[in-house]
Amino acid sequence: MRTDGVVKVLDFGVAAFLEPGTAKLTTTGERPGSLECMAPEQILSKPVDHRTDLYALGCLLHKMLAGEPLFEHRSELMLPGLVLDRPPTPLRDLRPETPTDLEALVLQLLAKDPRDRPAHAGEVWQRLAPWLPERGDPAAALTPWAEVDLLRPFQHPIGPEARPVRAWASTRRLGHPK
Incomplete structure (x- = not known):
């Protein structure tokens, strides 16, 4: 977990291709x-x-x-x-x-x-x-955090239907209110 509360999953230890005919990453009998x-x-x-x-x-x-x-x-x-x-x-x-x-x-x-x-x-x-907690002000997502904030990923999500903070920030720089 980063100090801003964001969790990054880098490797589950398992990878698979869902495309038919693609070579498998494991050998027969291996789980x-x-x-x-x-x-x-x-x-x-x-x-x-x-x-x-x-x-x-x-x-x-x-x-x-x-x-x-x-x-x-x-x-x-x-x-x-x-x-x-x-x-x-x-x-x-x-x-x-x-x-x-x-x-x-x-x-x-x-x-x-x-x-x-x-x-x-x-x-x-x-x-x-x-x-989940209510979403926060997108401007707060741009603030660097000095300590762990476990609610940050929920208040500033990057999940389905979430408005990316960078897109919001770029419209603000261009003078658009929203």
Whole structure:
């Protein structure tokens, strides 16, 4: 995390080409990635797509909200079986104060069948929006930060429907009010 609160993901440790016929980056029988966030289709060596990443996001959200991983076992070799066979524990069973809409989103992200997950990350963003802080003044995004501000990425997002700060700043320099 940068000192301005922006998180930069540089490498998940796994890369794949979604284009048919493109050479794979892993060898046969090799399973790249963390078993903790591996989607059922990855475990079964089925084709992956953007919904595989949404499953991993569901695992991360579950861990952040519950304070524990989705599935745990003393032996990491047991995790694939748990992912395939065990339903996720609803967040409200672990944290009763969890809003029902948020729990429903996380459970949908953790659907075993990719077709049952949200259609795309933009949908997830929209459904998470009620729990994000209000967007701030774009001028504040241009201010260098001396200390960590964990809310900055939410107050000045670069996600779907976000107005890029640089575009806003360039219109201000040209004399346009908005």
